[in-house]
Amino acid sequence: MKFVTFKTDAGRTSPGVLTDSLDGVVDLGDRFRDMLSLIDGGAPALAQAEALRRSPGRVHPLSQVTLLAPLPNPRRLRDCSVFEEHMQGGVNFVRKMGIDPNAKIPDVWYQKPIYYKGNHLSVAGPEAEIVRPCYGEKLDYELEIACITGKRGTTIPREQAHEHIFGYTIFNDVSVRNTAAGELQGGWA
Incomplete structure (x- = not known):
């Protein structure tokens, strides 16, 4: 469905x-x-x-x-970095911006899921106008796939993870790059 x-x-x-x-x-x-x-x-x-x-x-x-967005009011929004190529792109961005010329993918990324907390109150639907904040110099977007969890749980074994997935949707992550660059100086957040 x-x-x-x-x-x-x-x-x-x-x-x-x-x-x-x-x-x-x-x-x-x-x-x-x-x-x-x-x-x-x-x-x-x-x-x-x-x-x-x-x-x-x-x-x-x-x-x-x-x-509207299929799930316009999610309880939480986590943006996970699960593709090594995507992470390398972030490292290259940090290097290019001069934030850290020696940046590399942190070892912890290979050991556990890494994500940042998105603003679950700022979800917009298809054809919605995305307003650039007054402090934003450059809006950027990334095409992503969203996994919507349904069944709750903690410490879920890998082989049972699929039981907790309600469905999937396309998700465009929009960010203000000049703000993100500044925030990255505080670490991977």
């Missing part, structure tokens, strides 16, 4: 799921307050969403709604 959050012309925001033809949105708002309540509902909620998708009661044409 391809989940979305959308806004109607009347201004109502609702979770939904795309129709098989991808030209409509099945409104899940009668059963779920928002995407987080659907995620929190686990397998029974997914079964309800699937049943609604298969026998759509209220379908909005995609052309008549505004798509």
Whole structure:
């Protein structure tokens, strides 16, 4: 299923799921307050969403709604650095900016997941205007894939990790590079 959050012309925001033809949105708002309540509902909620998708009661044409971020209000936002090539790009950036000419990928990166905490209150949807802050000289973006966790847990064994994944989406990480360069002087954050 391809989940979305959308806004109607009347201004109502609702979770939904795309129709098989991808030209409509099945409104899940009668059963779920928002995407987080659907995620929190686990397998029974997914079964309800699937049943609604298969026998759509209220379908909005995609052309008549505004798509928002699929998960517009995540509880947390962690941006993980899991590709060595991406990390090397960051090291090269630090060197180029003159922050640390001897920068290298830290040994700890090879030992455990490294991430920075993103602002979960600044999520924007498709076609949304990204406003450059007054202190920002250069906006930069990176195409990323987001992994949305559903089932909670701690100290999860690697072989059970997939049980905790709700789904995936495309995520564009937008940052102000001149601010990031200054923050990097304090270390990998």
